[in-house]
Amino acid sequence: MCCLYIFSFSRLNDHKQKMILLICLVTFLVLFGSCINKTKQIHDVNKITFNNECVADLTDSFDCNYIALETNDDCLIGSPAQVQIIDNRIFVLDTYYAKKLFVFELDGKFVMQVGVRGGGPKEYSVPSSFKINNQSETIIIHDSDRNKLIEYDLRTYKFRRTIEVPFSFTDFEILSNGNIAWYSPLGYPAGKPHSYVLITDTAFKVVNTLLKGDFFSGYSLGPQNQLYLFEDDCFGYAPYSGILYKINSEEVLPKYEISFGEWRFPPMDYLKKESIGNKDYVYSLFASDYIATYSVYETARLISVNYDRRKKQYLGLYDKQTNKTFNYSFVQFEKSLKITGFRPPCGTYNNYIISALRTEEIVRCRKNVEYNKFFDQVISNCNSEDNPVLFLFKYKNADNFL
Secondary structure (H helix, E strand, C coil), rough: CCCHHHHHCCCCCCHHHHHHHHHHHHCCCCCCCHHHHHHHHCCEEEECCCCCCCCCCCCCCCCEEEECCCCCCCCCCCCCEEEECCCCCEEEEEEECCCEEEEECCCCCCCECCCCECCCCCCCCCCCEEEECCCCCEEEEEEEECCCCEECCCCCCCEEEECCCCCCCEEEECCCCCCEEEEEEEEEEECCEEEEEEEEECEEEEEEEEECCCCCCCCCCEEEEEEEEEEEEEECCCCCCCCEECCCCCEEEEEEEEEECCCCCCCHHHHHHHHHCCCHHHHHHHHHHEEEEEEEECCEEEEEEEEEEECEEEEECCCCCCCCEEEEHHHHHHHHCCCCCCCCEEEECCCEEEEECCHHHHHHCCCCCCCCCHHHHHCCCCCCCCCCEEEEECCCCCCCCC
């Protein structure tokens, strides 16, 4: 066959020979360029490793701000699951206690509740998360109990419409091209799952399935924010993988790879064994030596990774400018900033990571802990039954808060 090819090629005129050589050269360059691009994508993944636990004092490294939320019978909050600050308003979602979305001013003064909790067509039952769409000026609440979205006006807080979603999901984000990315630990498509992310248009027509996985369970641990927006781009991560992906309608691109030194995510054979027959494997995982769950928040300067291992909570901070990492247990993080009552991060604002501080713990430890003077001023009149204090922290060389 090779000889026949050479013989045939030799009988062609010079022009045809040159054309064939040109086509071969272009094909080679395209294939070679493709290989280079694939290699580049692999090497462009930033590796973040949280190793030994830190004990260094952070009081001189971080700017901290505290907002004591007003407490009254109309806005009793257990623990904020999600916080967003938009146009000088603070939106606080309590998923587990009040099961309501509240609005506060920047000084913590209560404004109102968004929507009504109940079983009616304009009401929500279990608000697991919310999004703010600045283009349509709407607040979108995800009612996980009835698998629907409820829209409210961003300015007046009045009801706009209810959207019935024809498939299960635990999180979603609106992409820059108008399509929607949906996440579910049960996977897509239903019945034969192979991906965690479903891309649809606004009429729920399927565009793509992305972020392939091998383990799907209704008991999967993790935060509600498996997807998030940063600088208009969508990012997401699968449970127990440690890879943080940039997501668009066509593909997922690995951006960061998160690891924890000698500590590991549970291997696939362990997960499948412990969850066989759709068994609840959560208690087994929390008692193991593996990383049980993690959540990610990102600002222009920091990536915050909250994670659990052996029923102990940790906070990892990655400085994107210096590539340095800081790894604290919650207890040590409180000591390093001279605060108490620290809860897992629940949002971002500009360069700040947003968390909450439990007032009952603040009051209980007040006589035994030396608080930093700014924190002490905020909580001086705090009662144990008051709403949580919002805690915002960032590097001191970032822009001022207010």
